Amino acid sequence: QVQLVQSGAEVKKPGASVKVSCKASGYRFTDYYMHWVRHAPGQGLEWMGRINAKTGVTGYSQDVQGRVTMTRDTSISTAYMDLSSLRSDDTAVYYCARGSDRYDAFDFWGQGTMVTVSS
């Protein structure tokens, strides 16, 4: 069965960087895009970007462009999201989600990683 397992919670200071991992299993990793979505407290879902797991080509939201880098390691079926210059409003739960081949809907999600930015 398809599973996306994310790394554990992080606490960071303003200005630092955080790297969240997402290990995929149960399907061919390189056949699908991996997206990253965040959910800040009291807010809605925010799409951050995606990576083509086969080619490594990325596309990012303008809201985080310049601070976010998405990469993948196909040898271990793992995607990564690196966010730099952290601010307090980056405090959120970060999710990876697989983009399906049906209207690119997100059919499987990771369990989420809480990132807290606090001095």
Place this chain on the structure above:
Amino acid sequence: DIQMTQSPSSLSASVGDRVTITCRASQSVGIYLNWYQQKPGMAPTLLIYGTSILQGGVPSRFSGSGSGTDFTLTISSLQPEDFATYYCQQSVLTPTRTFGQGTRLEIK
């Protein structure tokens, strides 16, 4: 960028009620419109993709309709497990995948 606007932002309803949530796109998305359900402390789950196609395992009381800029999610008879927040999402614009702001469905 395409903006997605849901209404209402919150809704109180009772078990057994019929509920409709609307989603409007700032420009046409064809039928590239998906719906998700999120319960507190949990990851979202896919309910409907391509406007009206139920994801496997989703009960038939959920349905979706629309095209272009106006879409609806309908729950025909609310069950206790349906109280959650619902999000629409467009998937026509590459690479951006915009979500609506969410509709919180609460028990009356």
